[in-house]
Structure formats: structure tokens, C-alpha cells
Amino acid sequence: MAMDASAIAKPHDRLATYLADDLEAVNGLIRTKMASKHAPRIPEVTQHLVEAGGKRLRPMLTLAAARMCGYDGPFHVHLAATVEFIHTATLLHDDVVDESAQRRGRPTANLLWDNKSSVLVGDYLFSRSFQLMTETGNMEVLRILSDASATIAEGEVLQLTAAQDLATDEGIYLQVIRGKTAALFSAATEVGGVIAGAEEAQVRALFDYGDALGIAFQIVDDLLDYQGQSAATGKNVGDDFRERKLTLPVIRAVALADAEERAFWSRTIERGKQDDGDLDHALRLLAKHDALTYTKDSAIGWASKAKAALDPLPGHALKDMLLDLADYVVERIN
Template sequence: MEAVNHQIATRMASENAPRIPEVTRHLVDAGGKRLRPILTLAAARLCGYAGEDHVKLAATVEFIHTATLLHDDVVDESAQRRGRPTANLLWDNKSSVLVGDYLFARSFQLMTECGSMRVLEILADASATIAEGEVLQLSTGGSLDVEVDTYLKMIHGKTAALFAAASEVGGVIAAAPEAQVQALRAYGRDLGMAFQIVDDVLDYGGSSARLGKTVGDDFREGKMTLPVLIAVAEARAAGDEAALAFWKRCIERPSKQQEGDLEEALRRLRETGALDAATTRARDYTAAAVGALDQFPDMPLKTALADVAEFVVSRLS
């Protein structure tokens, strides 16, 4: 990770536009869990890789992730990221969007240096899928008529696709057997699904420090996340018109939210068991991620990757 951080610091520099390293450093230096680059490093070493290209790929993955965060904060009009004011708040939306574009370009420069067309294909596909997931979320926002399958497609795009790619390219760069490469992809995908569902649950019952953004942001923005989807389905099944009216006002017209609505939403989510049901779904994905590692012999890195999966759901404790 020291080598990855060195790559990030070196590659985010720009002699022609000092605003680029200023904005990038603000977000990168805030820390974060660095899960995605860690997955690339661990996957490559798990498959016996002894070279150095996995460091470039780990930096590539973090650049893609950072670019999406910069863009997300503009779209969501967020004020906090990783416990600090967002770049768009400190500078402006234009800077966030353009620096995000720069990081995407940098990521493609890095990945091509590894000389693998398959790696390029995997990460390029992931970048396109991320954009599709974000647009899907945008197009379904403000509606109670979102199906669970649509939600799962959305979080696969916006979150799980990059987890999957980060893990998969580690196996590819190590020239691992195809069964192991696909196992790493499945591990990353299911880990990413669990990660996003946990984030969605924490938005209603976590802390800003643990979540890395302001608690209740999804609710205030009218996002249909899994806990709300489950609560709305329960209300429809029970014919609870008062509950449906509450969710309709808060989700379809978030500007009509009133003081105390977040607390009321949390109460309804608890009473319907929606938070518990969403947590169970996250734990199921975690179990699937750990199961995918059965393709590998027992060794410390395998245990570490299983521990990462357990860490994701431990944030709910």
C-alpha cells in the first residue's frame, strides 16, 4: 500500500493545472478504507504474482473510485465525504467534475502500462458499468415503484462492479487459472453488493464517522434503498395507507420533508423489520463472497480476504 500511495501521489500531479493535485489530495488524504486497491494487491499475491504491475493496477482502481466520488458529490449535492467537506463545497462543481475526468484519464494511462488487453477490457467495462449504475439510480430517484431487482442492478453497477474488477485483475495479472480468476471476480462482486447494502442500512442507523458521510443523506435525497424498498413492500402488503403516504411524501417529494421525518422513517424501518431484512441480505452476500474463496488453498492471504468480508458487515455492529 505504501507503493500504491506513492503511485497515487506521483500520478495525480499536474504541472499545468495546480488545481488538480489540490482537489485530488483533499480527497485522497482524507483516508478511506482503501478496500478496492487492497483487493487488487491481495488477489495478485494470493495467485502467486511476484511482479510490480499489481501496484499500478491498485492505483488505477483507486483513481477510478476517487473520480466517481468527485462526480457523485456533485450529483448528490453532498456536503461531507470521509468526514471532511466535499471538494465541490470547498472549490466548486466545475472543479470536481473536471478533476474527476482527469483521474479517469489517468487511470486509463496506468492500466495500459501493464500491457494486458484483458485488464484494460475488465477495467473499461467496469467504468462503463459504474456510469450505468449511477444513471439508473438517477432515473429511478423519487419513485416508490422501484423493484428490488432494479435496486440490485443499480448497486451492482455503482459499487459491486469495481469491487469485482479490482479483484479479478489481480488474478489476471498473475496469469492464474481461469477458475481462480472467476472466483476472485465473484468474491469481489458479492463483497461489493454487501458493502453497498451495509452503507444503505447505516444511512438510517449508523454514525457519520463510520459512514464517511452525513447520516440520512439517502433519505433526504429521496433515494430508494433496500431498507425503504422492503418497508414500502410491507406497507403495501398490509394495506397501510398512512405508511405509504409517509414514504410517498418523503421519497417522491423530498423537498416536502419535515423536521422529525428521518426519525419517523427509522421507526417505521425498525417496526417493519426492514433494517433486519436488509442486514440479512448483506450477510448472505458476505457468505457467498467467502465461499468463492474455496477455489484457493488455505493461506494467510485467503484468511485476510475472508476477514475483509467479515469487516464489511461488522460495521453494522
């Protein structure tokens, strides 16, 4: 499998090098399944997103889990493509829901085409993902990925109501991000173990790793929204504030707020009345209550849980890369 992966710095790049042949097969399958004889808009929209320079992190997790557990059949490629299709479908839908203008540093599909195209092409990709799943002939794989799809949708709907309600606490926040992000991470790793016929304790370990990694990943994303740089994140700093999303930094600041501060959060987040200077004031309140440090510590804690989860798995070069990946997810903060 290609060149020495250890010579490459970032763990997801090392994974991509180690899994280069598998990833090429996944990309080929994605291109084949993106095609549509009757609706050329489908490959146009999909290609814009799929080719936008995403890291293919989720499909790599499936490939890595399967290979780490000794799998040498063809179906890990189908499952990795399935995971990427589910992810891409949710991105298309998310950008419509969030009215986003930028994704991975490029204009979103709904901006370049329209909301109708984004929603319908997202639906097409979901359908394609289920077609791909069935090709494995494995009912357990079908159960895991269909459950994950339902959990993702549930998390997104929960976020609609929870995001602008100051009563949203860390427990509800965790439920939201477990749905919208961690569910696909954990399904991606779990199905890799299942298709490889790994023993139950190892499959559980892979699920736990993906779950904790996905939570850490989303917490870091939410933190970077307040302290990242647009060039690095592909988003505008403060988007979550402008979109009135209650993420962990704000939940922490609200929990420690006095009456005047709570009134500010109520006006800007719950009622959506935002004026010039409000983002700067929000950042001052986050700093006052050390909310960003608290959020960073929480992400580091989940990354540690992800690493500990891999203990039942045997020594393997891919295991080392997955351990490093958990560290790298939180290193993005710096």
C-alpha cells in the same frame, strides 16, 4: 513484508500491514500521476480526497488477489493505482450529483472548491486511470477495467431514475449497487488474478468474491445511513432519506406498507416534500416492518457468498484475511 499481520485486529489493517511494501509503491505512483504541470488545481483537489484517510480497500483487493495467485511482477501496483483513481473520480462526481457537504468526515471537494473543479478533476483521474491500465500491455485487464468504468456510470444513471420511484424493487436496487459499488470491487479482484496468470476458475472465484463483497459493503452502507453514527460513518444519519434515495431499508418498508404509509413515502421520497419529524416517522416505519433487520440479514447473506466464492483458491495468509474481511464488512453494522 513488515511485521506480523495476525497481531492486528481489523482485517483491512492486517491486509495493509501484509501488503505494506506494495501499498507504498501504489501511493508513490498515485502521487506521481496526480501531479499536473499546467493545472495545480488537480493535485490540490485530488490530494484532499486521496489523503483523507480512506482505507485503500479497493487497491488492496487488487494487490492481495495478485499476490495470492503468486504474482511477482510490477504491474499489480499499476492496477491498484488505476482502481484507486477510478474510485476517487467516482467520489468526486458523486458528491456533485448528491450535493454532498461531507465525505470521510471532511468537507467535500465541491464544497471547498466548486462543482466545476470536482467534475473536471474527476475526468482527469478517469483519463489517468486509462493511461495506467495501458502500461500493463494486457488487453484482458483493459477490457475488465473499461467495462467496470462503463458499468459504474450506468449504475449511477440508473440510480437517478430508480432512486425516487416507489416502483423500484430489490432487483433494480441490486442492479444499481452492482453498478455503483460492486463493479469496481469485482474488477479490482479479477484483474489481480488476470495479471498473475491465474487459471480461469480462480479468476472467476476472485470476480465472484469481489462482486458479493461489494454488494454486502453497499447494503451495509445503506443500512448505516439509518442506524449509524455520524462520527463513525463520516456521513449524517438520514442523508439518504433527505436525498430521497430508495435504498433497501425503504424498499422493504414500501413493499409492506399500507395505503397511509405508502402515501407518506410517496410524499417524502417521490415528491420530495419533507417536513420536520418526517425522518423520525420514517425510522418508526422501518422499525415497524423490521426493515433494518431484513437489510442486515441480506448483507450477511452476501458476505457468506463472498466467503464461499474463495473455495477454489489455494490456502494462503491473504485468503484468510479476505475471508475475515467479508465478516468485518457486516460487523460494521454492530
